[in-house]
Amino acid sequence: AQSVTQLGSHVxxxxxxxxxxxxxxxxxxxxxxxxxVQYPNQGLQLLLKYTTGATLVKGINGFEAEFKxxxxxxxxxxxxAHMSDAAEYFCAVSDWGAGNQFYFGTGTSLTVIP
Amino acid sequence: NAGxxxxxxxxxxxxxxxxxxxxxxxxxxxxMYWYRQDPGMGLRLIHxxxxxxxxxxxxxxxxxxxxxxxxxxxxxxxESAAPSQTSVYFCASRPGTSPLHFxxxxxxxxx
Numbered sequence: 001a002q003s004v005t006q007l008g009s010h011v012x013x014x015x016x017x018x019x020x021x022x023x024x025x026x027x028x029x030x031x032x033x034x035x036x037v038q039y040p041n042q043g044l045q046l047l048l049k050y051t052t053g054a055t056l057v058k059g060i061n062g063f064e065a066e067f068k069x070x071x072x073x074x075x076x077x078x079x080x081a082h083m084s085d086a087a088e089y090f091c092a093v094s095d096w097g098a099g100n101q102f103y104f105g106t107g108t109s110l111t112v113i114p
Numbered sequence: 115n116a117g118x119x120x121x122x123x124x125x126x127x128x129x130x131x132x133x134x135x136x137x138x139x140x141x142x143x144x145x146m147y148w149y150r151q152d153p154g155m156g157l158r159l160i161h162x163x164x165x166x167x168x169x170x171x172x173x174x175x176x177x178x179x180x181x182x183x184x185x186x187x188x189x190x191x192x193e194s195a196a197p198s199q200t201s202v203y204f205c206a207s208r209p210g211t212s213p214l215h216f217x218x219x220x221x222x223x224x225x
Contacts, residue, residue: 034213036216041219042218042219043219044204044216046213049213092214101162104156106155107156
């Protein structure tokens with residue numbers, strides 16, 4: 001079975017500072033990895049995804065993530081935080097197995113301090 | 115393009131009452147999913163469907179039933195609501211090997 005661990009349920013950064021949200025996964029097969037963002041009272045939106053190929057993946061709103069197989073990690077970064085980045089972020093893994101299930105982490109709430 | 119639409123957006127039930135949540139997608143996606151979201155627990159899969167007429171249990175299926183009579187619709191039923199089912203419910207869909215597309219959620223309170 002797959003699983004995802006997000007370190008830090010709450011992260012606070014100053015506006016303009018680096019954003020780093022951590023995600024580690026476990027998977028018995030090459031995983032497909034995703035980051036989703038959730039704004040208040042909304043559904044989840046896809047930020048970026050890793051399937052195959054280049055391990056550094058760029059997403060929307062200036063976010064990027066790097067797949068590191070040796071560390072089983074897929075951390076999300078953004079060089080300069082903006083107030084509009086305040087949201088809940090979820091890491092997810094899929095192995096495209098039976099049912100094509102997604103397994104989500106417990107989420108990280110990002111606060112951006114002006 | 116509406117994407118994934120969930121009905122209703124909010125609902126308050128009394129313990130023991132029943133209700134059905136409707137999820138409709140207009141993207142011709144094969145796979146559909148129901149998740150519940152609770153503080154500190156992320157999203158947990160309740161049931162899912164890999165195609166019209168098929169359903170399967172996810173991580174937390176107890177107390178819920180589902181049906182997928184039409185490809186575009188995925189219904190989640192609560193036969194006898196309990197306070198532990200107070201949650202935000204999300205429906206999602208996807209075609210083959212692609213990311214999930216989510217609806218905006220249904221906030222359910224069981225008193």
